[in-house]
Amino acid sequence: MRRAVARSDSDRAWWTDAVCYVVHVPSFADADGDGVGDLAGVRSRLGYLELLGVDALTLALPEPAGRHPTDDVDGLVSDAHRCGLKVTVDVPLGDDPAELEHILRSWLAHGVDGFRVGGDPAGGGDPTEAHRTVRKVLDEHPAVMAAGRWSAAGPLDLVVDRGLVLPRFDADALQAAVERALTAAERAGVPPAWTAVDHRGPRQADRFGAGEDGPRRARAMALFALALPGAVFLDQGEELGLAGAEAGVPLPWEGAEPPFAFSTAPRTWPVPGDWADRTVAAQLEDTDSTLSLYRRALELRQEHPAVAGSTVEWYGAPPGCCALRRQPGGLVCAVNSAAAPVPLPPGEVLLSSVPLAGEQLAPDAAAWLV
Known part of the structure; x- marks a missing residue:
């Protein structure tokens, strides 16, 4: 039987509106100097995730490491919990429910708090039976979450x-995508979880256009996604507005030269040499940086009473624009994907993806208002 989603703030499930930071372990941080990221590297950077303001981290490990947790996980989970962070894991469905059950129980023995269940079983079969296996195991662990796509059984959290x-930044397409997703979540009887990145493809800052267009639109997309009800899976590096390289390139931490403190190895994966102003250290010092925008949005999402409620209301907007209101909290998020500025909705501006010019919202921008 599927667990009901808690209805009050005092006892609602922790994952209902969590922001989960997806850590692609091989490209996050290398602690042992072999040129490849590792769990010890993740553990050494937990302070950054706490500073960023996310609620959980999701470990994405290459096969077969994702199927066989090691003792390194224990220290990571313990330290993450001390930082107030939940730990979740990406797990493949595979094609053997017995193997899936073994994987889940192995990770649970190390104290993880949830799972993001991947795609379809091998061969593209129906995931329903695998989802039932997940539910059977997690019904023994009521504080542990399972996220995945909707199936006929609808048993995940x-x-x-x-x-x-999306292939392009378009307000009409954003509204349509959200309406479809909310309908699917309502049908399943559980909250939605949003992701705006395909880790196998280009980053948003590249996908949405060349030059300054892509990063500008990616900033607007960040505010739109974080304004929505439900959970959010934030892919590593999106908060830095990285462009010019595939998503699997190592994260730049600090310094003026590649690999920007990702590793002490003399040779590692190639990192763009022009990322010195994109590093974590550089952006933490810049109040106008993409990282600062994410930190402020995550702070408001956690603390501002307007960012609450599971209902989305849409109201009239100029062509090429959309505007939603979260209810009952009242947060308004306006998005302009048109070529010209448009009037802002009435209200006090909490945050905007670009500096505002009077009462106008610039093209390729978004703003939060109450």
Whole structure:
């Protein structure tokens, strides 16, 4: 039997509106100097995730490491919990429910708090039976979450939607994608979980256009996704506005030269040499940086009473624009994907993806208002 989603703030499930930071372990941080990221590297950077303001981290490990947790996980989970962070894991469905059950129980023995269940079983079969296996195991662990796409059984705790992985930045397409996802989540009886990145493809800052267009639109997309009800899976590096390289390139931490403190190895994966102003250290010092925008949005999402409620209301907007209101909290998010500025909705501006010019919202921008 599927667990009901808690209805009050005091006892609602932790994952209902969590922001989960997806850590692609091989490209996050290398602690042992072999040129490849590792769990010890993740553990050494937990302070950054706490500073960023996310609620959980999701470990994405290459096969077969994702199937066989090691003792390194224990220290990571313990330290993450001390930082107030939940730890979740990407697990493949595979094609053997017995193997899936073994994987889940192995990770649970190390104290993880949830799972993001991947795609379809091998061969593209129906995931329903695998989802039932997940539910059977997690019904023994009521504080542990399972996220995945909707299936006929609908037994998971979050419905992961990929509708925001759009080929272009378009307000009409955003509204349509959200409406479809909310309908699917309502049908399943659980909250939605949003993701705007396909880790196998280009980053948003590259996908949405060349030059300054892509990073500008990616900033607007960040405010739109974080304004939505439900959970959010934030892919590593999106908060830095990285462009010019595939998503699997190592994260730049600090310094003026590649690999920007990702590793002490003399040779590692190639990192763009022009990322010195994109590093974590550089952006933490810049109040106008993409990282600072994410930190402020995550702070408001956690603390501002307007960022609350599971209902989305849409209201009239100029062509090429959309505007939603979260209810009952009242947060308004306006998005302009048109070529010209448009009037802002009435209200006090909490945050905007670009500096505002009077009462106008610039092209390729978004703003939060109350």
